[in-house]
Amino acid sequence: MSAKTQEAVADASHSSQSQALEDVVVRFAGDSGDGMQLTGSNFTEVTALFGNDLATFPDFPAEIRAPAGSTFGVSAFQIYFGSEDITTSGDAVDVLVAMNPAALTTNLETVVPGGLVIADAGAFNEKNLKKANYDSNPLEDGSLDAYRLLTIDIHSQVLAAVEEFELGHKAALRCKNMWTLGLVLWLFDREKDTTIENLQKKFAGKPEIANANIAALNAGHAYGETAELPTGVNVYKVPKAKVAPGTYRNVNGTQALAWGLIAGGQLADINLLFASYPITPASGLLHALAARKEFDVTTFQAEDEIAAVCAAIGASFAGSLGITSSAGPGIALKTEAISLAVSAELPLVVVNTQRGGPSTGLPTKTEQSDLLQAFYGRHGDTPLPVIASSSPSDCFEVAIEAVRLATKYMTPVMLLSDGYISNASEPWLIPDIKDFAAFPVEFHRDPEGFNPSLRDPDSLARVWAKPGTPGLEHRIGGIEKSYETGNISYDPDNHQLMTDTRQAKVAGISADIPQQEVALGENKGKLAVVGWGSTFGPIHQAVKRCRLEGLDVSHVHVRYLCPFPANLKALLSGFDKVLVPEMNTGQLVKILRSEFLIDAKGLNKVSGQPFKIREISNAIKAELA
Amino acid sequence: MNQAVDKLTVADYSSDQEVRWCPGCGDYAILKTIQKLMPELNKPRENHVFISGIGCSSRFPYYMNTYGFHTIHGRAPSVATGVKLANPALDVWVITGDGDALSIGGNHTMHALRRNVDLNILLFNNEIYGLTKGQYSPTSKVGTRSPSTPEGSIDRPLSPCAIALGAGAPFVARSIDTEMKHLSAVIKEGYLHKGASFVEILQNCPIYNDGIFEQVKDKKIAADFRIEVEHGQPLLFGKDSNKGLRLNRASLKLEVVTLGDDAILEEILVHDKTNITQANLLAAMQGPHFPIAVGILYHNPVSAYVTDLEQQRLTLRETRGMGKLDKLLHSGHIWEIK
Ligand code: SF4
Numbered sequence: 016m017s018a019k020t021q022e023a024v025a026d027a028s029h030s031s032q033s034q035a036l037e038d039v040v041v042r043f044a045g046d047s048g049d050g051m052q053l054t055g056s057n058f059t060e061v062t063a064l065f066g067n068d069l070a071t072f073p074d075f076p077a078e079i080r081a082p083a084g085s086t087f088g089v090s091a092f093q094i095y096f097g098s099e100d101i102t103t104s105g106d107a108v109d110v111l112v113a114m115n116p117a118a119l120t121t122n123l124e125t126v127v128p129g130g131l132v133i134a135d136a137g138a139f140n141e142k143n144l145k146k147a148n149y150d151s152n153p154l155e156d157g158s159l160d161a162y163r164l165l166t167i168d169i170h171s172q173v174l175a176a177v178e179e180f181e182l183g184h185k186a187a188l189r190c191k192n193m194w195t196l197g198l199v200l201w202l203f204d205r206e207k208d209t210t211i212e213n214l215q216k217k218f219a220g221k222p223e224i225a226n227a228n229i230a231a232l233n234a235g236h237a238y239g240e241t242a243e244l245p246t247g248v249n250v251y252k253v254p255k256a257k258v259a260p261g262t263y264r265n266v267n268g269t270q271a272l273a274w275g276l277i278a279g280g281q282l283a284d285i286n287l288l289f290a291s292y293p294i295t296p297a298s299g300l301l302h303a304l305a306a307r308k309e310f311d312v313t314t315f316q317a318e319d320e321i322a323a324v325c326a327a328i329g330a331s332f333a334g335s336l337g338i339t340s341s342a343g344p345g346i347a348l349k350t351e352a353i354s355l356a357v358s359a360e361l362p363l364v365v366v367n368t369q370r371g372g373p374s375t376g377l378p379t380k381t382e383q384s385d386l387l388q389a390f391y392g393r394h395g396d397t398p399l400p401v402i403a404s405s406s407p408s409d410c411f412e413v414a415i416e417a418v419r420l421a422t423k424y425m426t427p428v429m430l431l432s433d434g435y436i437s438n439a440s441e442p443w444l445i446p447d448i449k450d451f452a453a454f455p456v457e458f459h460r461d462p463e464g465f466n467p468s469l470r471d472p473d474s475l476a477r478v479w480a481k482p483g484t485p486g487l488e489h490r491i492g493g494i495e496k497s498y499e500t501g502n503i504s505y506d507p508d509n510h511q512l513m514t515d516t517r518q519a520k521v522a523g524i525s526a527d528i529p530q531q532e533v534a535l536g537e538n539k540g541k542l543a544v545v546g547w548g549s550t551f552g553p554i555h556q557a558v559k560r561c562r563l564e565g566l567d568v569s570h571v572h573v574r575y576l577c578p579f580p581a582n583l584k585a586l587l588s589g590f591d592k593v594l595v596p597e598m599n600t601g602q603l604v605k606i607l608r609s610e611f612l613i614d615a616k617g618l619n620k621v622s623g624q625p626f627k628i629r630e631i632s633n634a635i636k637a638e639l640a
Numbered sequence: 641m642n643q644a645v646d647k648l649t650v651a652d653y654s655s656d657q658e659v660r661w662c663p664g665c666g667d668y669a670i671l672k673t674i675q676k677l678m679p680e681l682n683k684p685r686e687n688h689v690f691i692s693g694i695g696c697s698s699r700f701p702y703y704m705n706t707y708g709f710h711t712i713h714g715r716a717p718s719v720a721t722g723v724k725l726a727n728p729a730l731d732v733w734v735i736t737g738d739g740d741a742l743s744i745g746g747n748h749t750m751h752a753l754r755r756n757v758d759l760n761i762l763l764f765n766n767e768i769y770g771l772t773k774g775q776y777s778p779t780s781k782v783g784t785r786s787p788s789t790p791e792g793s794i795d796r797p798l799s800p801c802a803i804a805l806g807a808g809a810p811f812v813a814r815s816i817d818t819e820m821k822h823l824s825a826v827i828k829e830g831y832l833h834k835g836a837s838f839v840e841i842l843q844n845c846p847i848y849n850d851g852i853f854e855q856v857k858d859k860k861i862a863a864d865f866r867i868e869v870e871h872g873q874p875l876l877f878g879k880d881s882n883k884g885l886r887l888n889r890a891s892l893k894l895e896v897v898t899l900g901d902d903a904i905l906e907e908i909l910v911h912d913k914t915n916i917t918q919a920n921l922l923a924a925m926q927g928p929h930f931p932i933a934v935g936i937l938y939h940n941p942v943s944a945y946v947t948d949l950e951q952q953r954l955t956l957r958e959t960r961g962m963g964k965l966d967k968l969l970h971s972g973h974i975w976e977i978k
Contacts, residue, residue, distance in 0.1 A: 064975050264974045278965055288726055308953045310963035313725055318751035322718035325711065325748075329691070329722025332709050333730065337722060355712050445969050482689045482707035482723070482730055490655065490702050492710025502657060503702065 035252045038097025040105035041199065044122045045114030046083055047076060047090045050192035055092025057196055057210045062096045063265060063442050064209055066255035069096035070552065071265075072104035072439045072625075077379045084146040086117045098254040102406070103552030104439060106627040110202070112195055114138060114169075116147035123159075131248065132162045133198070135191065137170025163247045167238070169194055176234035177227040186224070190231035197235025204250050207232055259444055266443040268407040268436035272366065273303035275414025276338060277310050278448055282415060283422045284455040288330035289338045290315040290323040294345045295378040296434040297368040301340065320348035324365070328352060331361040332491070334458060334481030336422060340366035342434075343385045344374065347392070353427050354393045355493045357517065360477035362421035362428075364414075369433040369548075371623045380623030381435035383548050384599035389429040390577055390606065396514050398521040400424070401577040403431040405551035408443040410436065413574065416528075419454050423527075424520060425476040431576075433598075435549045435625050462486030468501035474527075475520035522578050531580035536562060536569025539589030542638050545615070547573045547603055550596050550626055557631035561639075568635050576603070584611045594618055594638055596631050648685060653678045655705040666817035666843035667696060667764065671703055673820045674762075674827065678706075681831060683731055690733045691720040693740040696771050697764035697843070700735040714745025717752035720759050728946045731831070734761040738779040739769050742800060746778075753809040756835045758944045762827065763800055763838070764817075766845040767852055774848035781852070801923035801937055804838040805916065811837035812919060812938040816857060817844060822868070822934065829936055835944040842932075856932045865927055869935040874908040875922075877931050884908035887921075894921050896930060913939040 041058070045051045052073055059071050074091040081088025095105030107127040113119035115138040126132060139154055153159055154166045173194045177187045193214070200207055211229050218225035239250075280287040289312060291301040305314040313335075317323035320341055327337025339349065346367050356363045369385045371377025385392075389401045400420050404413040410432060417430045459465065459480040467489040469478040480487040489501065497504035498512050533543075534551075535558050546554045551572050558570040571586065573579065587593055587607070593615040595604040601617035608615050618634045620626055653675040661667045678688070688706040692698035694713035701708025707730075711719045720734045734752075741749045741763050752759060768786070769775040775788040779800065783792040804812045811833040815823040823841065830837030842853045855865040867877035867885070875885040882899045886907050897903035912918055919938035925931065 060973055066977065258977055260977050262970070262974055262976055264970070264972060274965070274969060277963070277968070281965060286726065288722060290722065307963060307968070308956050309960045310965075310968075313949070313953075315721070315725060317718065317721075318747055321715060322721075322748050322751065325715040325718035326722035326725065328711075329709070329719035329724075330726035331722075332719070333689070333723040333726035335726035337726075351712055352715065359709070445974065448965050448969075481727075483686055483727060485684065485686045488686055488706050490657075490704075490708035490710065492702075492708075493712055494710065 044091040044118035067096040068256035135169035180227040194231040194235035197232040201239030267440040269299035271410035275411035279418025287312040290326040320345040324349040324352040386602040525578040541567040543590040553626040664846040692735040695737040697737040717748040753807040768849035867931040
């Protein structure tokens, strides 16, 4: 949260007037069964419609069905919205909604001092307090004095609000989240119509449930308007952001990636085979594509990670584009086959939705610790292009690029995303596919002079001749092949030549990708903060804030990691210092140092949590001190 | 196309690569048999794709003048599955060995069979690792002495056909490298079968495991050590065709009986290739007390994976129509900023 917001909140505690804020972070936290994700997504929609820029992050528990009231069963949804460009889901929370003691204890430390805590007193009973390890009730013992506290017995309020629908106690209490949403909508001066429409749609077959939820929503809203609220609790006004005109939607990284792959397939005029094995947090991509059989995409849930990548390779051999997807541990299993695709020079897209490692690590948490694996994690001298998406919506373009590079250069491409990007969502100006240049694949058809080692002289891509084409019968494989004929060759000079050719082919891609631009700031100066992947948001905000304070700092965000854009070295050498924040122990920084011989410095965090803006801005200030 | 197909001969299916198996290797005979069979299958040459893993047998695709992909150890069924999914019109063959298909690639073999992907899987079983110089394999008999088991192997072997049946393969057969006519007929049946077909080929490795199948191959004695099963025919064998298989109804086990001695013809089991229980009993038979069963042990077609997949897609497209990207991007909640 920005310093400005902090002041605004602090001001708010001394006044009962409505407050104008530049940006706000709201976090809904409750039991897995409390419907916090639904509450959050409805609030997001209203906020987006109002015209704020925003970013969200759902924070699910790792357990599928954790016991009710337990701390490890807490499910949260965070939204950061404002009138400026928002690129992260926010650091410190301004408004925490805690539906039970477990939600309070696990989320309180994210709340800024003076922040607003809304708690459902009805859930703070002895049993729940004990489950959250509270000896006394924090709503009553003064331990929350550093915050503005709004305690409401939402339980009773909801039961009263939906009484007329005679749902029964349990079903009636399920409307709690909508009551709470009603209150929060009032708090931010937002209308209820969109949510009411959504509820009518969602419960179209059960009108009494729809009506009960709507009644709860209205009651929560009315409560804000009419009840005597404590001093300092009042309506926030967050003005609209200045965003480009057009048609928008919310998109998370998984959706954008799936759609980007489909778009890439269309631009390449090729069918896709997506072969994958379930693994958190990558499975969503399999689900998203499995639901899209009306497009030219086939999905295949293989028996294991190795089978998945091998099926993808088989599909590419046969003239489709094979795609496989996993998280780090699964990518490790696939590496032998990826090397086969490098050796056989077949196109392949490998998506790694990175998670906390090593081993099972933190499957539901985010990390960027597979970059070195992507670069070097194979046997032999096995170069391949590596690209990374920097935000949920960026996944769309990055996926298209992965398809383009794989098919144009007949090579596997590693596409790095992560757990944060795949789950987080943001508003997206819906692109027009006609704005993307097509890159249709041309299969070889002419038997005259054909052999499987023919190469495009510019791209160095091997010829793609698919089975079924008369006269082009040929054999390929993982054994070293003659540069001239494609037949097996154990010749020493030939192996050197083939190794050099594979290297040169990938290195040559640097001439076919955009030059590296500065995301924010000048092209030279005192400090460049260089990032890749999902650190984009916090780096961007940190650099922006530091620049407002007059610091000479720029943000460079690298999408094309291997090969690097041709000008990257020159660009970075224009800065006195280079700082590389990463959610790992220092992987890109190691590569930059070894490739460019520059004294880049790492800022590293491996906690399973995204960077906070202030962690980066503090590091910037320390560098420039 | 057919005219051109008709004219093709063995030579048309031989690639220009020098065959590099050891002299006397059973793989030569299998290669010849398949090259000869190809023209009979009446498909254009470019329609055939041979996928292999790693091992002596996996060199096979290099010698076929068709499409071929020599992949990595154990993964041929997965690569082949991808080929078939991408282009169901292709005829996809998997060439594999006992180590490739049943050790490192056991998982993929099992799942390709259970899924019933329309692949023709040929497993060359020489009960040894040839390419890596003679270690024992998952099909080696107990006591096999090899560089890695100098005192003899102690783990029990598995039966490829029993594994295939257990995995739900709808077509399971066994044949012998040098029995060209039998082998060719069995492979052809497997090829014509829609869905996964699995053929175990007993293959001699003269270098590391010479003569292990001698009893079932040696013309002089083979009749007593192997039984050629044929659908609808009584399960008889022996030089004089007077030995047979009878089901002991009390123990539910097979027993070898002699006609005119301890059994009459009516008691002999009649081969029913659609009977999975019988197929399991036949697959499990081991020498020397039982004859080795060769021929089509099981054949019971079920709907093939890719056929069902295509059907799902067609049905879905009938209701949803062809996918439109623009529509997809605008699906769900959208809003306008002016
Ligand atoms: S080692 Fe055995 S199986 Fe391999 S080629 Fe030589 S004889 Fe054939």
